[in-house]
Amino acid sequence: MLCEKILCNLKELADSGDKKIDYVDFEWDEAFKKIHKKTSRGGVEVGLRLEDSVLTQGIRTGDVFYMDEEKILAASILPCRVIEVHVRKDHPH
Numbered sequence: 770m771l772c773e774k775i776l777c778n779l780k781e782l783a784d785s786g787d788k789k790i791d792y793v794d795f796e797w798d799e800a801f802k803k804i805h806k807k808t809s810r811g812g813v814e815v816g817l818r819l820e821d822s823v824l825t826q827g828i829r830t831g832d833v834f835y836m837d838e839e840k841i842l843a844a845s846i847l848p849c850r851v852i853e854v855h856v857r858k859d860h861p862h
Contacts, residue, residue, distance in 0.1 A: 771816045772834035779831035779843055792845040800827040
């Protein structure tokens with residue numbers, strides 16, 4: 770399956786009804802890339818060739834790539850570890 774744009778986000782859909790949602794997982798560092806070859810959690814091979822807007826907006830959890838009467842193909846950004854740095858308010862720099 771080839772998808773070329775983000776249709777909407779799951780939050781924007783009033784009701785997905787009985788449609789099955791199949792997720793495509795992305796690491797955080799893949800969210801701002803235009804071209805992907807992935808396999809969804811349901812085993813569907815997906816090719817993504819997204820518009821230039823993804824370079825600045827990125828892919829977000831819930832972004833819908835495909836939708837029909839039976840299923841929805843959506844993005845899921847996987848959780849990751851972060852480094853948190855605290856700087857004192859009185860620090861000179």
